[in-house]
Amino acid sequence: MLKKILIANRGEIACRIARTAARMSIATVAVYSDADRGALHVRACDEAVHIGASPATDSYLRIDKIIAAAKATGADAIHPGYGFLSENPELPEACQAAGLIFIGPTAKAMRALGGKAAAKDIAIKAGVPVVPGYQGDKQDAKSLAREAAKVGYPVMIKAIAGGGGRGMRLVESEAEMAEMLDSAQREAQSAFGNAHVLIEKVVVRPRHIEVQVFGDSHGNVVHMFERDCTLQRRNQKVIEEAPAPGMSAALREKMCAAAVKLAGAVNYTGAGTVEFLVEGGALVETAKWYFIEMNTRLQVEHPVTEEITGLDLVEWQFRVAAGEVLPLKQGAITMRGHAIEVRLCAEDPAKGFMPSVGKIEVFEAARADAVRVETGVESGSAVSPYYDSMIAKFIVHREDRKTALAVLASATLTTIVAGPRTNQTFLARLLSDARVGDGDMDTGLIGRDIDALSRRPDSSRALAHGIGTWLAHLRDDAEIAARSPITSPWNLHDAFQMGGQRHLPVAVLVDDEVQILDVSWNVDGRASMAASAAAHGSAPYRYFEHRPEPGVLHIVADGAQTTLRKPTYDASDIEDGAATGAIRAPINGRVAKLFVSVGAAVLKGDKIAVVEAMKMEHVITAAIDGTIDKVPVAEGAQVTQGTLLAHIAAA
Numbered sequence: 001m002l003k004k005i006l007i008a009n010r011g012e013i014a015c016r017i018a019r020t021a022a023r024m025s026i027a028t029v030a031v032y033s034d035a036d037r038g039a040l041h042v043r044a045c046d047e048a049v050h051i052g053a054s055p056a057t058d059s060y061l062r063i064d065k066i067i068a069a070a071k072a073t074g075a076d077a078i079h080p081g082y083g084f085l086s087e088n089p090e091l092p093e094a095c096q097a098a099g100l101i102f103i104g105p106t107a108k109a110m111r112a113l114g115g116k117a118a119a120k121d122i123a124i125k126a127g128v129p130v131v132p133g134y135q136g137d138k139q140d141a142k143s144l145a146r147e148a149a150k151v152g153y154p155v156m157i158k159a160i161a162g163g164g165g166r167g168m169r170l171v172e173s174e175a176e177m178a179e180m181l182d183s184a185q186r187e188a189q190s191a192f193g194n195a196h197v198l199i200e201k202v203v204v205r206p207r208h209i210e211v212q213v214f215g216d217s218h219g220n221v222v223h224m225f226e227r228d229c230t231l232q233r234r235n236q237k238v239i240e241e242a243p244a245p246g247m248s249a250a251l252r253e254k255m256c257a258a259a260v261k262l263a264g265a266v267n268y269t270g271a272g273t274v275e276f277l278v279e280g281g282a283l284v285e286t287a288k289w290y291f292i293e294m295n296t297r298l299q300v301e302h303p304v305t306e307e308i309t310g311l312d313l314v315e316w317q318f319r320v321a322a323g324e325v326l327p328l329k330q331g332a333i334t335m336r337g338h339a340i341e342v343r344l345c346a347e348d349p350a351k352g353f354m355p356s357v358g359k360i361e362v363f364e365a366a367r368a369d370a371v372r373v374e375t376g377v378e379s380g381s382a383v384s385p386y387y388d389s390m391i392a393k394f395i396v397h398r399e400d401r402k403t404a405l406a407v408l409a410s411a412t413l414t415t416i417v418a419g420p421r422t423n424q425t426f427l428a429r430l431l432s433d434a435r436v437g438d439g440d441m442d443t444g445l446i447g448r449d450i451d452a453l454s455r456r457p458d459s460s461r462a463l464a465h466g467i468g469t470w471l472a473h474l475r476d477d478a479e480i481a482a483r484s485p486i487t488s489p490w491n492l493h494d495a496f497q498m499g500g501q502r503h504l505p506v507a508v509l510v511d512d513e514v515q516i517l518d519v520s521w522n523v524d525g526r527a528s529m530a531a532s533a534a535a536h537g538s539a540p541y542r543y544f545e546h547r548p549e550p551g552v553l554h555i556v557a558d559g560a561q562t563t564l565r566k567p568t569y570d571a572s573d574i575e576d577g578a579a580t581g582a583i584r585a586p587i588n589g590r591v592a593k594l595f596v597s598v599g600a601a602v603l604k605g606d607k608i609a610v611v612e613a614m615k616m617e618h619v620i621t622a623a624i625d626g627t628i629d630k631v632p633v634a635e636g637a638q639v640t641q642g643t644l645l646a647h648i649a650a651a
Helices: 011-023 040-044 063-073 090-097 107-114 116-125 141-151 174-192 249-264 302-309 313-321 401-414 424-432 434-438 450-454 460-476 478-483 571-575
Strands: 004-007 027-033 047-052 077-079 155-159 169-171 197-201 207-215 221-228 239-242 270-278 289-295 338-345 362-364 372-375 390-398 416-418 501-510 513-522 527-529 543-549 552-557 560-565 582-584 589-594 607-613 616-621 626-630 644-650
Touching (some): 011 027, 011 040, 011 313, 011 390, 027 063, 047 063, 063 077, 077 313, 141 155, 141 197, 155 174, 174 589, 207 249, 207 313, 221 249, 221 302, 239 302, 239 424, 249 270, 270 313, 302 313, 302 372, 338 401, 338 424, 390 401, 401 434, 416 552, 424 450, 460 501, 460 543, 460 560, 589 644, 607 644
Parallel strands (some): 004 077, 027 047
Antiparallel strands (some): 155 169, 155 197, 221 239, 270 289, 338 390, 362 416, 372 390, 501 513, 501 560, 513 527, 582 644, 589 607, 607 616
């Protein structure tokens, strides 16, 4: 068995791997960047090595630094986790050259199946149905546009490397092809270091089904049944579950057999996931289904498979890497009950799922007996713009799907996250959706109902509970009270103290928007707000208040966060209004693309720039018509939230 492993990753997956290693008495080495000093995964391991600056290109993607850290600490194996270098065949090659064990497939198998184009060719030879498309070497815009026309629009552009929806674009018509191709290739190059893409025909109303496979170095390959990853937003998985709702035994047998055959064709070792699309949404024996890709690594959603099978997939990875035979034969692998996973992310659904960076003031997960929590953060951790926005994964396993859905929905709402915005209420709405409950799903469900699912919850009850606390904080802090624009009876000098109560409007910055609230002030210093009837409903209402600094109050209520701040009337804030020409970065990140230069004429809605953060691209557009008179940044520059990217002189 392995004695010491280096985990070439961060966050929750590094903590997850370390936990199994500790149970098996395997020593662990963490690696960390500047941004991750003091991170939870660093403390979860026995040793830790600093490997570079915060950008992943300077740290977690540096094979030379990973190998050097493993050699320096005496590790005998490297576990890549998922993402970063997990599907880069150069890492297992570097491990072999350095005399280290790579916990995963061989570089040869990774190259054969890890690239979407090569994997499709292998699938075709193995008799596994594939989605019609083009996966050739011609990568210029003209050739790819010609191939897309042959396939027939709509088509999907896909990066051949990596996963997670990066480098994927839906192209509805020929007119969109050039722009979407440029965006997909740019994102693929940034995320995976490979801009190569393929073209696929869009499958109508599909279910996304994947099969977990495992192989060893002795020629054995087994499957651990399927997972349903149909519920996605912009090609990124939101909810994963096992087994797939409504899956017929006959279709399961065919798809699982195809997955095993595909893995066996390249003598696959370790954990892998074979992904399929099922056309039309019904998982019946006669459904049309197609292989789309294989992920040659451990998946984010592997815990749902662990829950229904009772197996530890990381332990299996360790044993296979050590040369052991698979712990179980196919007939001994069974499943029980239903498991569902959601990804709790630091993002704001009401603002187009914009990543939300910053310090996590408070993180209190739902009760441990109700939900399995996989996380790499804690209260005081920071959500960095350099990496993925996921805070935690919540997994629930119950005897039936209906109960699992209900328990998981409750867990998302009872979890407290103060600081960054999260997708908690979005997840709860989705888990409680009648169509999801009935299993009537396809990959477009979220997109079709995105406005209803992502709307910001009403904050009136949170304000009713929190306004008094917030105002008391302001009044008690002499420095803030002296420079606060808030009006209160104590500075009116009109004998208020001799009366009983006074109603006055108060300007409050509620979730970055100024609101004028009618506040009732009392002589004893208490203040309250008359809330709407809905705010005083009979439904149970749980809320949590946190004051991270003077003048700021986070109110977390039923999974939704409302933040109160003192308004400021700084000139730069006024300049940033929607009707002005200031184009500012919406988040910390890298300027991936500039579409304008000084002197260019623009119309409202025209693209100005693309800022890349948390592995995603954010397109910034013009708010007014006019002429560009300032472009103070360059492509490739790192910018902070609020940085001026360009300025438009109004027409």
